[in-house]
Amino acid sequence: MTTVLIVEDNELNLDMLSRRLARKGFEVIPAMDGEAGLETCRRALPDIVLMDMSLPRLDGWSATRALKADPATAAIPVIALTAHAMEADRQKALAAGCDAFATKPVELPALLAEMARLLERPDR
Structure with a gap:
């Protein structure tokens, strides 16, 4: 089973996305802030964030x-989720090391396709 770490501080968004992904067969691990996300990722080593x-x-x-600076987690794909949909926001996320960029509200079919693409990469 593919494990997804969702780092999201909005409880409604976290709950909705977690339930939708669980219905698609993913194991979902939640984290409510960046520090908890780092700690959880290093401990659980999910397939994707x-x-x-x-x-x-x-x-x-x-x-x-x-x-991305930690050798133990550097290869884990990270998809940025944000309500900021400008090209500059996308570039900022990619420059930080995100492997892909998705805007909120989340369009589930597009997100699932991007997740599948990243999970199939040979460098993982």
């Missing part, structure tokens, strides 16, 4: 940079 960018305690950009 869905990272909100606007998080308390440690924002998603900083959390992603830390994950």
Whole structure:
């Protein structure tokens, strides 16, 4: 079973996305802020991370940079999730180390396709 870490501080968004992914057969691990996301990722080593960018305690950009700098988590794909849909926001997320970028509200079919693409990469 593919494990997905969702780092999201909005409880409604976290619950909705968690339930939708669980129905698709994913094991979902939640984290409510960037620091918890880092700790959980290092401990659980999920297959993929869905990272909100606007998080308390440690924002998603900083959390992603830390994950990508750690050899134990560097190869785990990270998809940025954000309500900020401008090209500059996408570039900022990619520069921080995110492997892909998705806007909120989440369009589940597109997110699932992006997750599948990243999970099939040979460098994983």
